Amino acid sequence: MGLRRADKIAETLEQLVFSGEYSDGERLDELKLAEQFSVSRTPIREAFQVLVASGLAEQIPRRGVFVRQPGPVELMEMFETMAELEAACGRLAALRMTEGGLQDLAQANENCQQALNDLDYGRYYSENEKFHQVIYRGSANSYLEKQALQLQNRLRPYRKMQLRFRGRLAQSMAEHLEIVSALQAADAEQVARALRSHVTVQGEKFHRLMASLKS
Amino acid sequence: MGLRRADKIAETLEQLVFSGEYSDGERLDELKLAEQFSVSRTPIREAFQVLVASGLAEQIPRRGVFVRQPGPVELMEMFETMAELEAACGRLAALRMTEGGLQDLAQANENCQQALNDLDYGRYYSENEKFHQVIYRGSANSYLEKQALQLQNRLRPYRKMQLRFRGRLAQSMAEHLEIVSALQAADAEQVARALRSHVTVQGEKFHRLMASLKS
DNA sequence: CTTACAATTATTGTATACAATAAATTTGAC
DNA sequence: GTCAAATTTATTGTATACAATAATTGTAAG
Numbered sequence A, B: 001m002g003l004r005r006a007d008k009i010a011e012t013l014e015q016l017v018f019s020g021e022y023s024d025g026e027r028l029d030e031l032k033l034a035e036q037f038s039v040s041r042t043p044i045r046e047a048f049q050v051l052v053a054s055g056l057a058e059q060i061p062r063r064g065v066f067v068r069q070p071g072p073v074e075l076m077e078m079f080e081t082m083a084e085l086e087a088a089c090g091r092l093a094a095l096r097m098t099e100g101g102l103q104d105l106a107q108a109n110e111n112c113q114q115a116l117n118d119l120d121y122g123r124y125y126s127e128n129e130k131f132h133q134v135i136y137r138g139s140a141n142s143y144l145e146k147q148a149l150q151l152q153n154r155l156r157p158y159r160k161m162q163l164r165f166r167g168r169l170a171q172s173m174a175e176h177l178e179i180v181s182a183l184q185a186a187d188a189e190q191v192a193r194a195l196r197s198h199v200t201v202q203g204e205k206f207h208r209l210m211a212s213l214k215s
Numbered sequence C: 001c002t003t004a005c006a007a008t009t010a011t012t013g014t015a016t017a018c019a020a021t022a023a024a025t026t027t028g029a030c
Numbered sequence D: 001g002t003c004a005a006a007t008t009t010a011t012t013g014t015a016t017a018c019a020a021t022a023a024t025t026g027t028a029a030g
Helices: A005-018 A030-036 A041-053 A072-096 A099-117 A121-138 A142-163 A168-184 A188-199 A204-214 B005-018 B030-036 B041-053 B072-096 B099-117 B121-138 B142-163 B168-184 B188-199 B204-214
Strands: A057-060 A064-067 B057-060 B064-067
Touching: A005 A041, A005 A142, A030 A041, A041 A057, A041 A064, A041 B041, A072 A121, A072 A142, A072 A168, A072 A188, A072 A204, A072 B072, A072 B142, A099 A121, A099 A168, A121 A142, A121 A168, A142 A204, A142 B072, A168 A188, B005 B041, B005 B142, B030 B041, B041 B057, B041 B064, B072 B121, B072 B142, B072 B168, B072 B188, B072 B204, B099 B121, B099 B168, B121 B142, B121 B168, B142 B204, B168 B188
Parallel strands: none
Antiparallel strands: A057 A064, B057 B064
């Protein structure tokens, strides 16, 4: 599976946009990037198309492409959409999850608890992601799963901000348990409700997120 | 707002893929397309990136790009995801829809009824789309709205197949009324339920869709 | 000093040229 | 005649060259 230079560049640029290396509205300079990547403008331009298509940048004809960092409003909208996608996955998973899937879920939750016991935030974070991914998978709808994974990926940097504050992790674990038992009980509505409120950003979470955006 | 040649080409190719002009697995020939559009390979290749990014084609390095028409399974998954997205829009719209939004909805439904009275299937189809779009808008979440619009657009050709068969339109209208009244009553769960089952493809609809795929 | 216009520069968009790799075809051994 | 290796051909990926348009600077009039 040969990789094209352009694809690798697109991936790298994506990471740079995610990590906040480029701020909102900043223009992506073809020539400068071509130099940096030791490549001609062509693969850079092809990489741009990928960024633009995924909404990470905007292209204005004859002007250039400009990175688009989501503002507070769009961010909230994305989180809300994520909550609804998760709820949808959960509702379907409640009806379709296999015994093996439920075991994976229990294991994933176990790993979260372990990380929490060790106060290993980084590991809790990644195990938590896996926990949710088991649910996406459990929906038995690979199209929906892909959508959920995509948005999860897009929101990762912001989720990272909001997870590590006092009491949040314990509460998060409690919610996980509620989700797990609802899934075991195959109670679709309960799963959807639990996941929606687990993911939704409001109250204190909202203020934390807004505060962290300013930095 | 100058348009780039490559963007226009991407749009055209999208339509060609949608309309079934290209079948699944078919390779998109750069040179042939360059000739057809009277253009060099460069803008063709840039257009390809757009198609690939939106999942309409797959790119295999050093091999070419190949159109990806959804098979029966993926199609069902997409419809199911659409149902969940619509339910999500509806649930939010139930809480947020303005008086003006409700009026737009009533008007859109009125137009559907009118088209149905005239037995104008084409118009019913487009008015029906507008009806749903009012709900997307009603969610007051432009990110979610965009996702819904995107999938609606992607599913259009298949939806067209399944709408025109005996009795379906009358039933569809009845469901619309249920949706409208639930929205007026601001009953989020009821709206979500009604929209989900309205959009879901199952039973007779499923068989129709499968049958039409073979042609 | 400000404004408007002209000339210059920079940057994007497209065409062509070249390089690298995969597909196809030919050739030769068995 | 069949299979395999080698050669040719076709096609993709990248670099460069050119064209078109937008941004910038400079200049002169008021």
